[in-house]
Amino acid sequence: MAEKKQKPKIKKSKKYSVNAEEIKRTGKFCPKCGPGIFMAEHKDRYSCGKCSYTEKK
C-alpha cells in the first residue's frame, strides 16, 4: 500500500503585498485616502487596503 505523503504547505506571510495582488485598476479611489489610493475590487465590494474603508458595489 502506497503511503500518501502530505506536503507541508509553507505559508509565506506577505503582509503588505497581499492586498496589492487584489488591486485591479478600477479607477476607483478611496474617498478617505484621496486620489492616488486605489481600492481593491472584490465580488460585491471595493475595499481600501490602507484604511480598510469598504464600499458596496
Ligand SMILES: [Zn+2]
Ligand atoms: Zn483608504
